[in-house]
Amino acid sequence: MTEFSDSSARAVFDHQSFLKTLTPKPGVYRMFGDDGDLLYVGKAKNLKNRVSSYFRARGLTNKTVALVQRIARIEITVTHSETEALLLEQTLIKTHRPPYNIMLVDDKGYPYIFLSSEQQWPGLHLHRGARKKKGQYFGPFPSASAVRESLSTLQKAFKVRQCEDSVFQGRSRPCLQYQIKRCKAPCVGYVTEDEYADDLHKTELFLTGKNQDLLNDIHRQMDEAAAELKFEQAAEYRDQVLLLRKIQEQQHVEGKQGNVDIIAAVYEGRGCCVHQLMVRNGRLIGSKTHHPKPGIAETAEELIEAYIGQYYLGATGREIPPEIIPVPNLGADSISVLSQALTESAQRKVTLRGQVRGDRAKWRDLALTNATEQLAMHIAGKDSVEARFRKLEEALKLPEPIQRMECFDISHSHGEATVASCVVFDRQGPAKRLYRRFNIEGITGGDDYAAMQQALTRRYSRLMKEETPLPDLIIIDGGKGQLGVAQEVMAELGIQPRLLGIAKGITRKAGMETLYLDDAQHEIVIDKHSPGLHLLQHIRDESHRFAIAGHRARRDKTRTRSLLDDIPGIGNERRKALVRHFGSGIVVKSASVDEIAKVKGVSRALAQSIYDFLHSA
Template sequence: KAKSLKKRVTSYTKLARQSNRMRRMIMETASMEFVTTHTEAEALLLEADFIKRYRPRYNILLRDDKSFPSILLTGDHAFPQVLKHRGAQTRKGDYFGPFASVWAVNETLATLQRAFLLRSCSDTVFAARTRPCLQHQIKRCSAPCVDRISETDYQASVADARAFLTGGSRKIQQQFADLMQEASDAEAFEQAAGYRDRIRALTRIQARHGINLQGIGEADVIAVHQAGGQTCVQVFFFRAGANYGNRAYFPSHSRDDDAEMVLDAFLGQFYSKALPPKTVMVSHSPPNRQLMGEALSVRAGRTVRLMRPQRGSKRNLVKHALANALDALGRRMAESASQRRLLEGLALALDLDGAPERIEVYDNSHVSGTKAVGAMIVAGPEGFIKKAYRK
């Protein structure tokens, strides 16, 4: 991308000024195509899209491009359903996330069911029920399918769940505590015990996810650590003051790409699929920080603040993310070394010319000659390559 294509293309003719990676790329270039955009921010987003689509050899590549799971409170039914969601947000309702892992989503969903007794069944199952299901028996659903709760009371539970997911955890806990006391005073001890269990569920998830962190509303914290020619990008997700978990990424790049360059490429590719939060805090300043902020704002349809904190609690969050990036990269390098030794041992045992770069394992199953299924898993020098699995 460039304001002046003439200057950019001319710069590629001066090989002595280029890095080894750029020299190799220039020598292999056969033709060029140009796309004109209205703004620099649009060009930056388009570049990130092209990199993810075509995966060019000499660009920094984000290898893990899976979408993140979230929680959906549906809005197209009188008795809303709470469920795990991944992908485009096309169904009417309220979406909460992203969560860093499926485990974090499942844990939060279980808490929502224990605390607010919301249904998780599909609309089809809901319409077909004639008696309460197992979820009601284990006190994880209020059984609206068979009129065990009124629509008004169920909607009140939905409102409480929504408040909990948007940062109102303490208020909801106090509300349940008051109701528990009222039930106890009325000697409705079974009802009081139910509220006690719901408070415990909320307290457990609050302690686990650090809910109501002061000064942190909706933000991603992104830190970069490099060692041995490799890079780890650690991303922490904070929504409504809650820590929704973290995930480590290991982009593919040239050894001479510094942390700032890797971060710049990572931001463009990462947020081409994920919706940027209101604030993105980073450990390094990307080369085009202001332009990247504008591009993220265009992507989100609102202002996104891209910042590198220098002091205070926000800086401490970045330091914490950096420590996690350092640990994750150290583990990965140790695992890679172990994998390399195993592959070298395999090459020696099988008298191969060198360590195998790719190993495929196949398995076929059938039921008395019918319903045949075949599967392939793939491994390489860095472990299992799950995106190459086939069924």
């Protein structure tokens, strides 16, 4: 490579003199400010043409004008090809993080699931960094939370140990994971080597995407266990089938083959979003959303081109899949350069494919939909949630900011199947992973006070036992009576959180609520147009929705004998085939016509008849 630079740093950059001597060869240019700080790094197929474009009188965006006004000097590095320039550009961006370049908020490498092979009883673990240990690495996954979700699923289904080796070796009796049926306790010899090896084999099939082979194995074992009258073991295999079917539904799209990353970019005036779907062995294993700083990029195409280059080429140790689908599609020149650079970096062929069909078209549409929705939520969240929290704090005259609040509600049908909900909001909005439901038992049907007392006692006695921080505000969807119950529970537990009761008022209309802070004597009125009241209405409505959903599920579970019993044209054998394929009648009802038609012995017409019957009942 050959380097050139404008050696004199001036308040006003003499671009005309600089451009006269600039080469038309490919390379990288670096723009510096008066203080010597690197402002921007770019690559060019023709350095003279590309750098000259920044100093034209027309057609520049406001961001580009602001960048040009700060330039004190420009340095260039000539390269042999545009591909080499792209690789150097991403290395410089990663090293110096210039303010006018697109920067990822979270650019850590993908985590993996590691299955050890050196021990007698191998274990599953989350792994980051170099892959030097002996064993199998499955992934990569889009985030640590995706790994933990997969590990939790595997723990429920196949019970392979996930404890650290130091903990495993020091056990003399089973741990809590054995008690809650998440592990078979190989640490104390409660499982045979053959049985554990079978669980490991199923785990490998799941992680490599061989779901149909896995289901066939489990069905065979279930039939054998049932034939030998080992009904408890057969029920365990049935539960594994149910769990696998549920996972396939959650993945929504499932192709037959392919290791593909689908990257969709959406750019609007108030923000941008890049959504990345990861498909391994034809199975959608997860997704990840980025809200990068766009730098001087003005279109989704510019954003996604810079993102792909920085993400795959600007970090070491990051896996590059053999196929990448950008959404929107890039120009032919950009695809050619990126493909060549990625191929060189991966040391195998990497294809960027814009025109796709079949499963890949579904993945493309799904990625674009997610990017659009994530950007809308990101913009709305930034604008409204923080402001609503501040307005609520002002209205309640709270001395400290609310970092977390929880709201409770009760739902039942004339005392049947009572369920209490606990909904959690933080400064980002609803924290749905922290939501909880409580099936209320041992009370007189319809006694909402007793139900609220049980839910609050169970919730906060557990938080105290686990030494989890309590919420800053506890909201009770009810009037003075429910608030009084909450006061009694808190006094009995010996804690003093702030309490807020919400009574709907005589008209039961939104905006006419009566609020009680801490006790029934402190009534508070908030203007119906206040964002603080809207936040309370949001969390109240969310707790109400969550409680009703839990109540209906519990009620239906006790009332329904079988959804498949009365379907015309379905005899005993076909009913067994449906249950064997889906696991239960409820899952059949949630399936599409195409999914039902995959069952052995069920034609397309019969599948449509089953679907129509279940959805008309």
